[in-house]
Amino acid sequence: GFRIRTDRRKSFNGYFGMSNRSAVDGEYDRSFRSGINFRPNEQWKIELDLFTNKEFDTDQFITSIDDTLAINTFHKRYIFADITNDSKGFSFEANRIVSPQLSFQFFLKPEISQYEYQDLKEFLEPKKYKFNYFSEDQIVQVDDETIEIDPDRDGMAPSFQLSSDYVKGFNFLSLRSNFIIKWEYRPGSAMFLVWQQQRNHFEVTEFNVELSSGIDKLMKSNAINTILLKVAYWFSS
Numbered sequence: 001g002f003r004i005r006t007d008r009r010k011s012f013n014g015y016f017g018m019s020n021r022s023a024v025d026g027e028y029d030r031s032f033r034s035g036i037n038f039r040p041n042e043q044w045k046i047e048l049d050l051f052t053n054k055e056f057d058t059d060q061f062i063t064s065i066d067d068t069l070a071i072n073t074f075h076k077r078y079i080f081a082d083i084t085n086d087s088k089g090f091s092f093e094a095n096r097i098v099s100p101q102l103s104f105q106f107f108l109k110p111e112i113s114q115y116e117y118q119d120l121k122e123f124l125e126p127k128k129y130k131f132n133y134f135s136e137d138q139i140v141q142v143d144d145e146t147i148e149i150d151p152d153r154d155g156m157a158p159s160f161q162l163s164s165d166y167v168k169g170f171n172f173l174s175l176r177s178n179f180i181i182k183w184e185y186r187p188g189s190a191m192f193l194v195w196q197q198q199r200n201h202f203e204v205t206e207f208n209v210e211l212s213s214g215i216d217k218l219m220k221s222n223a224i225n226t227i228l229l230k231v232a233y234w235f236s237s
Contacts, residue, residue, distance in 0.1 A: 013037040025129065029055045045095040052088040062120070065160045067151075077151060078123040080131060081166060086208075087113040105180040112214040116169035120162075122151060139167065168206050175199040175218045188234030196226045 016034035035049035060083040064076045089111030096104045120139065121131040132151075140148045147167060150159045178196040185191055201214075201221045209217070 010041065011037075011039045025058050027056055027058055029053070043097045047091075047093045049091045051090065053085070054087075055085040056082070057085075058082050060117070062166055063162065067157060067160075069157045072125045073123060074126075077160070079120065079149075079162070080123060081120050082118040084116045084118065085113060087111060101184045103182045105182070106178075108175075108177045110175045110215055110218060111173070112209060113172045113174075114169065114208050115172070117166050120149065120166060165204050168204055170202065170204045171209050171214070173199075173201040173209070173214050173218050173221075175215070186234075188236070190232050192228075192230040192232075194226075194228040194230070196228075198224045198226075 014034075014036045017032070019029070019031050021029040031051065031053040033049065033051045035047065038046045038048075040046075058080075060081045062079040062081055064078050066075065067077050068075050070077045089109065091107070091109040093108075094106045098104070119133050121133045124130040124132055134149055134151070138150050138153060140150075141164065142148050142161065143164075145164055146161050147164045148159050148161050151157045176196075176198055178194060180195075181193040183191045183193075199218045199221045201217050203217075
């Protein structure tokens with residue numbers, strides 16, 4: 001990170017960081033974060049935080065299927081998948097002190113997460129982290145919404161069906177914002193007026209979404225607005 005201070009009333013701080021976690025089974029978590037804190041004067045404080053994260057997991061549970069032939073797993077087939085998650089977004093916060101009694105706070109955080117399923121598989125045996133991966137010839141596309149899996153090819157085990165979503169992926173977009181007014185109407189006693197908005201957008205797709213088009217989809221999605229009023233009163237002894 002770095003820090004620039006022009007005088008006691010103004011300051012500019014920047015920071016950045018990276019993390020990388022890997023596991024023996026191939027799972028990983030890689031993230032990058034960067035941002036700034038800016039104080040143009042004693043009344044204003046502005047923060048901007050940018051982040052990206054890419055994650056790969058090998059134990060995403062899908063469903064369980066009853067099968068009397070699945071002796072090792074107590075007559076159920078436990079279906080899993082590998083899954084990747086690529087998330088990015090930013091948060092912005094601005095604080096304004098109008099007077100010792102009155103202040104404002106604004107917060108905004110859009111985030112785009114892209115998930116992709118890979119390699120459907122079956123859990124083999126309790127207490128052992130082993131899977132049987134289904135090959136392409138074991139998975140048949142029934143229609144646009146359904147796939148059928150033959151767990152043992154020409155064996156006696158019955159085939160089962162899953163949503164075709166599990167051979168695709170999905171995008172989850174979110175936008176959270178709030179605005180807070182704080183008024184200290186007497187020493188130790190304050191009133192808070194809070195407005196909060198939440199927007200979510202979910203879509204099953206095989207295509208990634210860009211930040212600009214993702215924000216556009218979020219702005220067109222339904223919004224959940226919440227308004228709260230909180231009053232705190234301090235009783236002196």
